[in-house]
Amino acid sequence: MYEAAVELFIARGYDNITMDEIAERADVARATVFNHFQRKVEFLHEWSARRRQRAQDAIRRENLQSHSTRDILARYMHELAILNEETRRETVALMTATIHATNILDSPYLVQEIAGYVRRGQNAGETRKGIDAEQVGVLLATGYFATLNHWIKVDPHEFPLGPALEEMLKVVLHGIEEPRPQTARHHDDA
Numbered sequence: 001m002y003e004a005a006v007e008l009f010i011a012r013g014y015d016n017i018t019m020d021e022i023a024e025r026a027d028v029a030r031a032t033v034f035n036h037f038q039r040k041v042e043f044l045h046e047w048s049a050r051r052r053q054r055a056q057d058a059i060r061r062e063n064l065q066s067h068s069t070r071d072i073l074a075r076y077m078h079e080l081a082i083l084n085e086e087t088r089r090e091t092v093a094l095m096t097a098t099i100h101a102t103n104i105l106d107s108p109y110l111v112q113e114i115a116g117y118v119r120r121g122q123n124a125g126e127t128r129k130g131i132d133a134e135q136v137g138v139l140l141a142t143g144y145f146a147t148l149n150h151w152i153k154v155d156p157h158e159f160p161l162g163p164a165l166e167e168m169l170k171v172v173l174h175g176i177e178e179p180r181p182q183t184a185r186h187h188d189d190a
Contacts, residue, residue, distance in 0.1 A: 001026040001033055005043040010090055014044075014097030044098045052113060055079040069121030070173055073114065077144065077169050081162035084148060092152050104145055111137035118176065131176045143168040 004026035008017045019040060023030045037043055058079040059065065064072050084091045098104055115137035121127035147168050151161045 010093045041101050047094050069126050077165040081165050110141045114140045127176050
């Protein structure tokens with residue numbers, strides 16, 4: 001059902017597809033679709049969840065759990081960039097639908113995942129203790145969505161998504177990381 005819905009959204013647009021058409025494409029009863037996805041918007045939530053899961057899986061697969069918050073979040077954003085670039089048509093269709101059909105800025109799942117990584121960094125002494133981890137999650141999620149939205153609207157060759165997300169992440173992380181002690185500079189009086 002999920003795959004059928006995504007195919008239809010790409011081909012004809014989210015707003016132009018009914019639950020009946022999804023059922024027909026999936027070759028299941030209408031009631032079966034509603035048993036799994038009570039509203040059409042739930043397909044968009046599932047699409048987002050699968051993308052976040054792929055980013056988390058990349059972190060686990062590469063055993064990055066013990067690395068720095070910067071490394072983990074960089075890998076997370078990198079995986080999302082790769083996924084979006086590999087599935088540009090799908091991303092354009094479904095992200096555009098997500099922006100219009102949901103309150104994308106109220107994305108608690110992405111915010112909470114990022115906030116969890118920030119809290120982990122706070123516990124490890126990498127991230128300032130006084131920082132509100134959820135606010136950082138909101139900033140990074142908003143930055144991600146804004147960057148992705150811009151990438152959707154332009155020629156991807158003129159605006160590579162990966163480097164744009166990397167730069168956005170650097171800007172935010174610079175503001176939340178614990179300052180590193182300055183090393184004394186020695187001058188030779190030779």
